[in-house]
Amino acid sequence: MKNSSSKHRSRSTFRNMMRFSFSCSKCFSSSSDIPTDNALMQGLQVLQNAHAFSFNELKVATNGFRSSNKIGEGGFGSVYEGILQDGRMVAIKMLSAGSKQGDREFISEIASVSNINHENLVKLHGGCIDGPYKILVYEYMENGSLAQTLLGSEEKRAKFRWETRREISLGIAQGLAYIHEEIKPRIVHRDIKASNILLDQNLCPKVSDFGLSKLFPEDFTHVSTRVAGTLGYLAPEYAVSGRLTRKTDVYSFGVLLLEIICGRKAVDFDPELGEHYLVEKAWQMYKTDNLLKLVDPMLNADFLETEAVGFVKIALLCVQEKCGLRPSMSMAIKMMRGEIDVNNMQITQPGFIIDIMDVKIGRKSQSSVQSITNRCRPRLHPL
């Protein structure tokens, strides 16, 4: 199920075009986002809790960061597979040198991940800071990302059964519920998407890439922040106002859940249909009572209909336009397990962004949009 590095590269290039990060000094309290020497020092101190690898150790593990060891490339650097001296297989993420943003992501990732342990979160073994090099060392995930396996090209897509999709969805939800509700300080991931869900040898899903995560003091309901994330997964209110809450992740989870059920990307391009959006499609199908038609044809109708339709409804609840109507992750888990009947929940219009460069906006968003610049004004689609 593992893919070649060239394929990783071409997909990553496309994904990176979809990922964006911008700030607006007028409306976002961005001072905490600017990496300072102090912040860097704090990051280094936290790193002492994890293993500090030497650059040479990692160079040996990856055959001198040889291109044949490269397994992927993300927005902030390249990922290599490597074998440590003790025989452990690891994924080694070398952040792009000299990038200020890279510093921030690096510290954020270390601070978020080095102290947490959960079967649905990728384990960070440690890291290395050596001159211009900033490197993270993770447990190795044999089956790559959901973006490669479930949403890859038609001929290469893995055939995930319904039960596997259900367990993957539940696992991701459990990882998120853990960082949202169980640990202190709480963590908002901020970049939940298919390429950040990695699968181990047993197809157990693990949330990875905490580079954009924000630590959340317990008594805070939200923080104002630079907007960062990936188009298609971005909660509208967060894109519009920079107001980050756990419901920002819940929105992205809803989009991801739709992708898992439908086997289709959140935003896709078709030569005939043009660009189309999964959230919009799901809402149309819901309104016309056609949710079954959304389920991935690759399943050949081999799935539990009520459960699959229930999962689409849960996804629609997670992407509700009003974040107050979205469930918490623990509530979503209860619905997925059938402990709460999703059919008793009221589903209203979802919200989504189709173009961050265009200034046309849908209803309900005027007031919050007024405070931001033209450049970063998203267009909310009036569904």
Ligand SMILES: Nc1ncnc2c1ncn2[C@@H]1O[C@H](COP(=O)(O)OP(=O)(O)OP(=O)(O)O)[C@@H](O)[C@H]1O
């Ligand atoms: N722990 C890991 N085990 C195995 N492969 C990994 C691991 N971490 C990352 N990868 C591979 O490297 C690729 C790039 O990962 P990375 O987190 O740098 O970026 P991304 O999530 O794909 O993109 P972006 O940076 O835009 O979010 C992943 O898609 C995956 O194929």
